[in-house]
Amino acid sequence: MTAAAAHPRESLDELTTRRAQRGDEQAWRALIARFQPPVHGLIWRLLAGRARHRVEDLVQETFVRVLRALPGFDLAGTASLSTWILTIATRLTLNELRRPEPAALEIEPPAMERTDHATERQRLGAAIAVCIAALPEPQRVVLVLREYHDLDYQDIARMLELDLGTVKSRLARARTRLRDDLSATIPDAVRGLGGRHA
Amino acid sequence: MHDDDNALAGIDLAAWQPPAPPAGTADAVIARLREPASVPASVSAIDLRDRPSRRTWWIGGATLVAAAIVALAAWGLTRTPRNGHDEVVATRARHLELDGSTADLDAGAELRWDRDRHRLSVHQARGAVRWTIADDDTLVIEPGGPGSTATIEASGASLGVEVQMNLSDMRLLGATTLTAAAVAVVTVVVYAGHVQATSAGQTVNVTPGATIELRPERPPEEPALRQPDEPWEPIAVGAGPIDVQQLEEQLRVADEKIAALTAELAARTVGRSADPAVAPHPISPITLEASRLSGEKIILPDADTKLAIAKAGATKIFGTFKLCVDTSGTISSLRPVKSTGFETYDQTIEQAIHDWKFKPFLVDGKPTPVCTAVTFIYRQDEPKPDVDRTTVKHDSSTAPPTMCATMDVDDLMTAAKNQFMAGYANAALSVMTKALQCKQSVQMYRFAATYACAAHEAATARTLFAKVPPQFQAAIEQKCVQEGIAVRSP
Numbered sequence: 001m002t003a004a005a006a007h008p009r010e011s012l013d014e015l016t017t018r019r020a021q022r023g024d025e026q027a028w029r030a031l032i033a034r035f036q037p038p039v040h041g042l043i044w045r046l047l048a049g050r051a052r053h054r055v056e057d058l059v060q061e062t063f064v065r066v067l068r069a070l071p072g073f074d075l076a077g078t079a080s081l082s083t084w085i086l087t088i089a090t091r092l093t094l095n096e097l098r099r100p101e102p103a104a105l106e107i108e109p110p111a112m113e114r115t116d117h118a119t120e121r122q123r124l125g126a127a128i129a130v131c132i133a134a135l136p137e138p139q140r141v142v143l144v145l146r147e148y149h150d151l152d153y154q155d156i157a158r159m160l161e162l163d164l165g166t167v168k169s170r171l172a173r174a175r176t177r178l179r180d181d182l183s184a185t186i187p188d189a190v191r192g193l194g195g196r197h198a
Numbered sequence: 199m200h201d202d203d204n205a206l207a208g209i210d211l212a213a214w215q216p217p218a219p220p221a222g223t224a225d226a227v228i229a230r231l232r233e234p235a236s237v238p239a240s241v242s243a244i245d246l247r248d249r250p251s252r253r254t255w256w257i258g259g260a261t262l263v264a265a266a267i268v269a270l271a272a273w274g275l276t277r278t279p280r281n282g283h284d285e286v287v288a289t290r291a292r293h294l295e296l297d298g299s300t301a302d303l304d305a306g307a308e309l310r311w312d313r314d315r316h317r318l319s320v321h322q323a324r325g326a327v328r329w330t331i332a333d334d335d336t337l338v339i340e341p342g343g344p345g346s347t348a349t350i351e352a353s354g355a356s357l358g359v360e361v362q363m364n365l366s367d368m369r370l371l372g373a374t375t376l377t378a379a380a381v382a383v384v385t386v387v388v389y390a391g392h393v394q395a396t397s398a399g400q401t402v403n404v405t406p407g408a409t410i411e412l413r414p415e416r417p418p419e420e421p422a423l424r425q426p427d428e429p430w431e432p433i434a435v436g437a438g439p440i441d442v443q444q445l446e447e448q449l450r451v452a453d454e455k456i457a458a459l460t461a462e463l464a465a466r467t468v469g470r471s472a473d474p475a476v477a478p479h480p481i482s483p484i485t486l487e488a489s490r491l492s493g494e495k496i497i498l499p500d501a502d503t504k505l506a507i508a509k510a511g512a513t514k515i516f517g518t519f520k521l522c523v524d525t526s527g528t529i530s531s532l533r534p535v536k537s538t539g540f541e542t543y544d545q546t547i548e549q550a551i552h553d554w555k556f557k558p559f560l561v562d563g564k565p566t567p568v569c570t571a572v573t574f575i576y577r578q579d580e581p582k583p584d585v586d587r588t589t590v591k592h593d594s595s596t597a598p599p600t601m602c603a604t605m606d607v608d609d610l611m612t613a614a615k616n617q618f619m620a621g622y623a624n625a626a627l628s629v630m631t632k633a634l635q636c637k638q639s640v641q642m643y644r645f646a647a648t649y650a651c652a653a654h655e656a657a658t659a660r661t662l663f664a665k666v667p668p669q670f671q672a673a674i675e676q677k678c679v680q681e682g683i684a685v686r687s688p
Contacts, residue, residue, distance in 0.1 A: 025228060032224040040219035056220055063227040125213035132214070147211050175205040182209065 012081060021071050031070075032063050035082065038149060039063070039089045045144045046093045048133035054096055062089040079155070086149060087159040090141065097137060123186060131181040139174035146171055283312035287615075288325065298332040326360040331391070341384040341412065348384060348397040348412045355391025357404075359384065384412040478522050478567040479559065486556065486570045490622070491527065493554030496613050496629050499543040499576060506540055507578050515539055517547060518573040525565035527556040535571060547574060577609065607637040614649065623652035644670050651678035651685065660685050 012020075012034050019027035036059065043058045066085050073084060132140055141160065145151045151159070157167045280297055288303035296311065299318060303309070307325025311318060318331070320339045331337045333354035341348055341361045350359060362383045386395055386404060393404045397412045404410050499507065507515065517538035524530040529552050537544050551572075558565035610633035618626035627649040634642055643665045650659035651674070659678060663685040666674060678685045 028228060028231075029224045032227060036219050036223055041216045044216040045214075056223070059219065059223060060227050060230065063223070064230050067227065067231055121210065121213045124210060125215065128211060128214040147206070172205070179205045179209065 014075060017075060017081060020067070021073065023071075028067055031067070035066075035085050036063075038082070039085060042086055042089050042144065042149055043093050045132070045148055046090070046097070046141060048129055048140070050097060050133075058089070058092050058096060062092055065092070079158070083151065083155050083159070086145070086151065090145065090159055094137075094141065127182055127185045128178075131178050131185060134181065135174055135177060139170050139177070142167055142170045143174040143178065281313050281315065283310070285310045299335045299337065300330045302328040322359055322361050324361050326358065328356070328358045330356045348395070350384075350386055350393060350395050350412075352388075352391060352393040355393050356389040357391070357393050358387040358389070386410045386412065478569040479561055481559065481568045481570050483570045483572050486523065486559070486568060489527070489556040489559055491555040491557055492624075494550050494628065495617070495622075495625055496610070496632075497547050497550045497574065499540065499546060503540050503543045503546070504578060506542075507576075510539075512539075512578070514575060514577045515543070516573060516575055517544060518571055519547060519551060520569065520571050521551055521554075522567060522569040523556050523559065524567050525558055527558050529554055530567065531569075536573075538574070538576070543576070577606070607633045607642075611642065611645070614645065618645075618649055618652065623649050624655075627653045627655060627658070638665075640667060640670065644674060647674050647685070648677055651681045651683045654681060654683065656683045656685075659683055 012031055016027050016030050020031045039062050040055065040059050043062070044055050047055060047058075062085070065088050069088075073081065075081075079087075132143065135143065142156055145156050145159070146153075153164055153167050153171075156162070157164045160167070162170075282297070286292070286294065286303065286307075286309055288305055288307045290305045292303045292307075294301040294303065294311075296313065296318060301309075301311075304326040307327050308323040309325075309327065310321045310323070312320075316335050318335055318337045320337065322339050322341050324342075329337060329339075329352065331352050331354060335353060337350075337352045337355075339350040339352075339359055341350065341359060350357075362385070386393065387409045388404045388406050390406050392406075394401055395404055395410050395412060396402075402410065515538045516536065517534065518536040520531075520533055520535050521529055522531040532548055532551055534544055534548070538547070559568045560566065610629050614626040614629040614633065617623075617629060627646065630642065630646040630649055634646060643662055647659055647662035647666055650656075650662055663671065663674060663678070675685055
């Protein structure tokens with residue numbers, strides 16, 4: 001079960017998609033409204049701890065590129081519209097991450113001293129943010145795509161132009177490290193759970 | 199899809215959620231799409247189904263590269279070079295690509311170039327440069343700077359040009375480009391192609407293999423041609439080991455002469471015994487300069503003196519002073535060797551020199567008194583006809599208009615730049631501050647802000663930085679950050 005599993009993968013009906021391909025503005029707006037949350041969430045998570053101020057720029061750039069390239073998208077193909085859009089967003093974000101600008105850590109560290117004022121879930125969320133931000137970029141990308149956007153291994157492999165085995169190994173390493181880091185950061189939130197590292 | 203071996207099983211990853219996306223994204227995206235496309239769709243499109251194989255990409259890429267090379271070659275044959283200009287001070291040997299032509303600068307060379315289509319105008323202030331000029335380019339060099347009376351013109355040629363100061367002038371403190379032009383000796387060696395050299399209104403053609411020397415106010419002498427059996431050394435000006443050795447030897451001889459004269463004068467002036475254990479150690483002014491802690495090097499005459507200089511019709515005056523520094527780094531004695539000819543200016547210089555402070559000069563690890571000679575040059579343009587000489591203000595501290603009328607801001611900027619390049623950021627800032635009292639420009643504020651940061655004058659840096667237009671601020675800010683100064687207001 002992934003964090004995104006509770007939300008079915010977003011899609012757009014075929015009629016609206018075809019209208020969007022023909023340049024219909026209303027259809028464009030429908031497409032953006034449908035896919036903005038996952039695109040925004042993906043970019044926001046991939047930029048964890050880095051240039052968060054660029055999130056909205058990248059979201060807009062993603063949709064500009066999507067809509068320009070949309071007439072060439074094959075609705076009958078094997079990749080879904082959703083995966084295709086997330087691929088564009090991922091690649092744009094990876095390019096951003098590889099730019100040599102200084103990366104300011106913008107994530108607030110876990111507020112251990114403020115337990116009285118924060119819920120356990122907020123503490124866990126903040127800890128996850130810090131720990132995911134600390135993952136090496138290749139592991140972080142695979143983990144976010146899998147755990148938060150429910151993409152299967154094959155889609156991730158095609159998006160990142162990796163072998164299937166590489167995706168699996170990176171994901172396994174990312175999960176292990178994230179669990180270890182979370183155990184060290186907030187032991188009470190991880191203690192008692194099943195799994196090898198509990 | 200089910201992950202059988204998920205180490206994160208049981209952890210509520212959904213606790214980490216992004217904030218709600220902002221409104222207005224669709225409007226912004228559609229507005230951008232209505233603009234002319236800045237990114238071709240073929241580049242941005244990523245269609246997973248029809249994605250070509252890597253081999254196809256390679257073939258396509260290679261074809262594109264080949265097409266680009268052919269297009270570039272055709273373009274290069276017919277295009278006009280881009281206009282541009284720059285100033286270069288080579289702290290080490292440096293190669294310049296000038297859009298078809300090239301320049302190889304020896305360490306110490308300084309020049310300013312300006313390309314207008316196929317014409318490349320150069321003020322070569324000092325040092326040795328080897329030029330390779332394209333067939334369709336015309337190089338015009340004013341050696342020494344804008345005040346030069348000589349020009350060198352070349353097209354489709356390879357030549358070396360070396361600009362040297364007279365040895366005495368090489369020791370000057372505060373010499374500017376303009377004053378340097380009048381004392382420069384220029385040597386031109388032609389390796390290939392034909393070159394014209396003009397001086398004092400006369401022009402000669404210099405053929406490959408010939409060398410010519412240009413001196414101020416003198417017509418060029420007949421080029422000295424190489425004897426047929428003379429070995430050919432294509433890199434003869436400043437770049438080869440022989441010339442470097444010659445130059446070093448000349449400098450060494452000059453240093454010895456200065457040192458001997460200085461020691462003799464010091465012994466007389468200070469009245470100390472000739473015992474080498476207590477006699478001041480003679481050093482060159484450059485050596486002493488390296489030990490400077492504080493003091494104003496750019497010493498200008500006051501307004502009355504400037505007026506007197508103008509009345510006397512002088513445009514350039516010299517003054518040489520002998521000074522000694524004791525073991526604490528303080529001036530212990532000072533006397534003029536050659537007066538500037540203006541008593542008040544001599545007094546101004548002497549007062550300023552008395553404020554100079556140096557680090558103790560060490561010989562074998564022990565502080566040692568030293569002496570040297572320093573020459574000042576002051577250049578002053580002819581007063582403009584509309585300047586009322588009878589209304590000179592006497593208070594120069596507020597930079598009255600008349601002071602500015604006789605002050606050459608370009609000279610001050612050059613002096614400030616030289617100070618900065620020599621590592622004296624405080625002095626550079628001081629000079630630039632004076633210049634800003636008379637003239638303000640974006641370039642001046644940019645330089646001044648940079649100097650202020652290098653001098654660690656944070657408050658001044660912020661004030662100057664605020665006057666720099668935003669498009670120029672990033673580079674300055676970066677330099678200031680390197681100096682540990684935040685120039686933006688919080």
